[in-house]
Amino acid sequence: MTIQSRPRDTDRKTRVHLSVYDRTKFLMLFTLTFFVLAWASMADNPLLSFNDAIVKTADEKLWLLVLAGVEIVRQIHFILAELLAPYHGIWLKYFSFVNRLLGKLSDWNRFRLGRVIKWLIFVAMLSIILGAVYKETPIRALFLAPKALWSVLPMIGQLMFAVVFVIIQFAAIFWFLSRGGVDTYFPDDIRTRFSDVWGQDHVLNRIRENLLFLETPELIEKHGGYVPGGILLWGPPGTGKTLMAESMAGETGKPFVFVDPGAFTNMFMGIGVLKVKSLFRKLRKLALRYGGVVVFFDEADALGNRGISRPAMHSTESNTTVFGTPCNGGNYLSDPGKSLVINSTISSSKFMMGGAAGGGGGMGTLQALLTELSGLKKPRGFINRVVRRALGMRPKNPPKYRILVVMATNMPEALDEALLRPGRIDRMYRVGYPSKAGRVRTYEGYLEKVSHSLTAEEIDNLATITPYATGAIIKDTINEALIMAIRNERTTITWSDVIKAKQL
Structure with a gap:
């Protein structure tokens, strides 16, 4: 037929x-x-x-x-x-x-x-x-x-006044709703330096390199390259990711913008998009005024992704399927590896429609962020965009905005793949558990702030018996040891205080 x-x-x-x-x-x-x-x-x-x-x-x-x-x-x-x-x-x-x-x-x-x-x-x-x-x-x-x-x-005129008055009301409401969640620090506002971060020297060296390119971009641009614009710090909780960002704010001579994890979570749809656009408008102004700017997104997994959302019961079923087998299943994998295996298992077996499309700051927020990170840059200024075009002149090209985006998360598998591509996030550094030498240096750093009687050999032994101690755990251990010493009417930490604090 x-x-x-x-x-x-x-x-x-x-x-x-x-x-x-x-x-x-x-x-x-x-x-x-x-x-x-x-x-x-x-x-x-x-x-x-x-x-x-x-x-x-x-x-x-x-x-x-x-x-x-x-x-x-x-x-x-x-x-x-x-x-x-x-x-x-x-x-x-x-x-x-x-x-x-x-x-x-x-x-x-x-x-x-x-x-x-x-x-x-x-x-x-x-x-x-x-x-x-x-x-x-x-x-x-x-x-x-x-x-x-x-x-x-x-x-x-009366009709225009009524219309403009209504528009001003809505604009004021959305303006106030789009405020908050973003803090700006200028050079010398923060005293934390790279010397205050212990046990992660390999990551700090890479971060120093990115800051060097940000402050002197001609080192790479004169050879035909470009300055890396995005860094992702990922690893277990407490390993010092946020502290590294704070030390970046102290070390760099550029403004540092801290974005709160819940900055894009709002009651009304569309407020998150306005916040993203307002944030990057501010970043562009700071980049032009100071020659560069660093923005830090803490707990970046709060941004969510554009994938499907899955109920917890399906995650439990997949967890049992993969890791509940008699031959030990995938228990040998690391935590990020386990999450990737579970997500791939759920995606291949079930397709569940979710109301929030993977969670995050709201519909359109992540898409707006992706666009701002690598979207088209329109010419700046009313005169440049409108007046020059009305006179038949070509608008001036937009300037180079030197913006270094730094994100930190302990769940990298929750981030959208489009966010992690080169051009948005150029470098990804794992901030893992510190090595023994790193733990020794971390113990020494926190013990220098208090009075103690521990020898170098005891500190070395302490680092040996705490193989998975992060910077946060070590700080808490020393603080608990100091509390025990004060409880016993002493001001000096001893070996027994540290051992008891470790066992809590």
Whole structure:
């Protein structure tokens, strides 16, 4: 069985038939307008009969009858084109000839010519309408248009004031709702330095490199490269990711913007998008003023992803399927590896529609963030964008915004893949458990702040017996040991205090 496609307009022998509504809509409009004008004449003169009102309106509004006659001729033309193929062919040849002539013009010239013709038609229609209102010739009535505009200006002003007042109310509400969750620190506002971060020297060296490129971008740009614009710090909780960001704020000579994890969580849809745009507008201004800026998103997994959301029961089922087998399943994997395996298992077996589309700061927030990180940069300034274009001048290209985006999370698998691609997040550093040497240095750093009697050998042994101690755990251990010493009416921490604190 051969399926025939719908014929193209160029293949038709006759014109497509119009519906009854399309054929009569303008005639109905002209008829209604004519009778409304006749009714207005009867309202002005109660002694005027209906027949006399019709005759008077026909005499005074002859232009309306002319328009109705033109519409009748147009519909007759359409009917002939729908019924007679030779008649339709003549008009096809005519319009193809006109299209060939217009095709010789460039798109820009056709656009300008079309705009001039539209304005001429608008002015002509306006002059005819004003002539009917003022009972003058169309040309003379056109010069009375400023007078008419001036007479209705107070009413237009009142309407504009009401509209602007409502807009200002909504703008003020959304402006206040889009505030908060973003803190800006300028150089020397924070005293934390890289020397205060212990046990993660390999990550700090990479971060120093990124800050060096931010402060002196010509080191890489003169060789044809570009400054990395995004860093992701991921690893277990308590390993010092946020402390590293704080030390970056202390070390860099650029402004540091801290974004709260819940900054994009809002009551109303669309507020998160406004916050993202407001944040990056602020970042661009700071980058131009200071030559660069660092922005830090703590707990970046709060941004969510654009994937599907899955109920907890399905995660439990998949967890049992993968890790509950007699041969130990995937228990040998690391925590991030386990999460990736579970997510891939759920995705391949079930598709659950979620109301929040993966959680996060709200519908559109993550998409707005992705666009701001690597979207098109429009020219800055009203004069540059509007005035120069109105004068026929090309707007200046947008400047290079040197913005270093740093994110921290302990659940990298929860981040959207589009967020992690190069160009948005160029470098990903794992901030894992510190090595033994790192733990020793961390213990020494926190013990230097208190009075203690531990020897270097005891500190080394302490680092040996705490293989998974993070910076936060070590800090808490020393603090608990100090509390025990004070409880025993001492101010010096001993080995036994540390051991008891470790066992809590």
